[in-house]
Amino acid sequence: MELNKTPLIENLKNNHQGVGTFLELEKDLLWKKEYNINSWFIIGHAEAENHTLNFLFHLMLMNNEGQPPVMQSVVSITDETTGWYYGDDIVLPVSDIEISEDNLNIKLPNGSISGNLENMTFKAQIPNGSIDVIAKPVGFPIYNAGTGYFPLLDMKVHQYSIPTLETIGSITIEGRTYEINGTSWFDRQWQNQGKEITGHWTWMDLNLDNGDRLSLWDVVDDATNIETAWATVLHLDGTQAVVAVEPLRKGESNYWTSEKSKQTYPTHWVVKIPEYDACLEVTPAPAEQEIVSVVPPLNKYEAASKVKGTYKGKEVNGYCYVELVGYWH
Numbered sequence: 001m002e003l004n005k006t007p008l009i010e011n012l013k014n015n016h017q018g019v020g021t022f023l024e025l026e027k028d029l030l031w032k033k034e035y036n037i038n039s040w041f042i043i044g045h046a047e048a049e050n051h052t053l054n055f056l057f058h059l060m061l062m063n064n065e066g067q068p069p070v071m072q073s074v075v076s077i078t079d080e081t082t083g084w085y086y087g088d089d090i091v092l093p094v095s096d097i098e099i100s101e102d103n104l105n106i107k108l109p110n111g112s113i114s115g116n117l118e119n120m121t122f123k124a125q126i127p128n129g130s131i132d133v134i135a136k137p138v139g140f141p142i143y144n145a146g147t148g149y150f151p152l153l154d155m156k157v158h159q160y161s162i163p164t165l166e167t168i169g170s171i172t173i174e175g176r177t178y179e180i181n182g183t184s185w186f187d188r189q190w191q192n193q194g195k196e197i198t199g200h201w202t203w204m205d206l207n208l209d210n211g212d213r214l215s216l217w218d219v220v221d222d223a224t225n226i227e228t229a230w231a232t233v234l235h236l237d238g239t240q241a242v243v244a245v246e247p248l249r250k251g252e253s254n255y256w257t258s259e260k261s262k263q264t265y266p267t268h269w270v271v272k273i274p275e276y277d278a279c280l281e282v283t284p285a286p287a288e289q290e291i292v293s294v295v296p297p298l299n300k301y302e303a304a305s306k307v308k309g310t311y312k313g314k315e316v317n318g319y320c321y322v323e324l325v326g327y328w329h
Contacts (some may be wrong), residue, residue, distance in 0.1 A: 002022065003164055003211060004236060007139035010084055010309035011118045013121075023160050025141060025188075026117050029104040030156075032190050035158075036063045040106070041112055043205065043321045044133065044167050045304070046182025052080040053171050053178060054304035055131045056321065057124045059106060059113060062092065064195060069094040072293070075124040077131065077173060079303040080242060080285045084173060087302070088126040088310065089293045120165070120186070120213055125248040133169030135184045137162045139170040140238035142215050145230075152191075152219055153199045158251040159189040163213035163234060164206065185321075197297075198222060202248055204271070206307055208318040211236040216271070222326075232271060246272040255328075260292045265301045265324050271309075300325045314322020 004011070012025065032039055038061040046053050056076045063069040063222040070096055076087035090110055098107040105114045111124030119136055124131045142161040144150060149158050165184040170177050185205045199221045206214035229245035251270030257263070267287040273279040284303035293299050301324035308317050 004139040004238070005166075006138060006155075007118065008139060008141065008162060011140050012117070014307075019093060023143065023158065025160060025162075026162070028158075028188060028190075029075065029116065031061065031099055031101060033063075033101075035192050036065070037189075037191050037193045039062070039187070040104075041187040041189070042135070042165075042184050043129075043304075044135075044180075044182055044184040045116070045207070045319050046167065046171070046180035048171070048178040048182075050081065051178065053079040053173075053182075053220065054080065054321070055124075055133075056302055056304075057111060057113070057122050057131060057172055057303075059108075061099070063094075064324040065301075071097050071108060072295075072298060072303070073108055073124075074230035074291050075110060075126050075131065076289065076291065077126065077129045077171060078285075078289060079173060080304060080306075083286045085286055085289050086126055086128055087289065087291045089291050089298070091293065091295055091298070104295045106144075128174050128191045130172045131169075133167050133180070133184070135167045135170075137165050137186070137247075139164040139320075140234060142213065142232050142234045142240065144215050144217075144232050146232065146240060152201070152217070153197065153221060155191045155193050156183065157191045159190060159215075161205070161213075161215050163215075178311060185213075197326055200324070200328065202269075203315060203323040203325075204305075206231075206280065206282075206318060206319045206320045208307065208316045209309060210311065210314070210316055212311070216245060218245065220249070220326075233276075238286045241275075243273055243275045246274070254287070256287050258288075258290050258292070261290060261299045262300060263290070264328050265290070266328060267303070269322070271312075276312050278306055278309070278311040280316070280320060282307050
């Protein structure tokens, strides 16, 4: 399916329909000091030299009351073809990073993010690999929950996604460099968060070969055991829909316990979306894609995954990352 290749910034200028959102994409790229959590997140997917390669680079600036501000930097690379995976996490005091207040320009020892809605540059290193890419946002954004603002446990989250960035550059794995020409997904998120997360969640970016892009959230409140699941769907023409998703616990399986963190995660899901007659099987490749943090509460699962199934009565294939934050039992 041919995706919309019009530059994102042009689509934003031409789209004046509807009541608008709470967000201004270009302005909201910048560090928002009034919130104690700021997140910049990119995940990429490419085919190169008969290898299916994926990468993740996530910067999260945390400024919790009573604690010195820190930046968590997560980098991972996955070769689905060989099963090779490596994930790395560092947490640094903000005094050890450079962050601009008037443009997107963040530098730290293991990488950097810079740019704007026309071109973005991402560079990141792990002990046995690196990412060096330029990403051009095209198509349309996703305003999560329709407006880019929604409750999540005890937080009020602001989030927009740019699900299609034309991405060129290189990925290096153990000394071998692959020149890539693929696609990335960028998320910008910010909120005020308490000292402890009061539940656990699953997030997926479902990229389907029919052109639809879905940002899916499934959240479990640990105090009440209430599970809420929904997805924001972006269609090729830029229209969006917010739809209910069957709770993921009904279709999760293949639990894996990490030897490093001792946490247990599901590693297979059947995602059902009644409104679109969708039944999608999501399978990480490989299963072992955990990020073990130097700060244990920040451990999480970030897994490049395959997607296949049916959607609107037709067979579809695709790919995604699955993010798991919190504790599964």
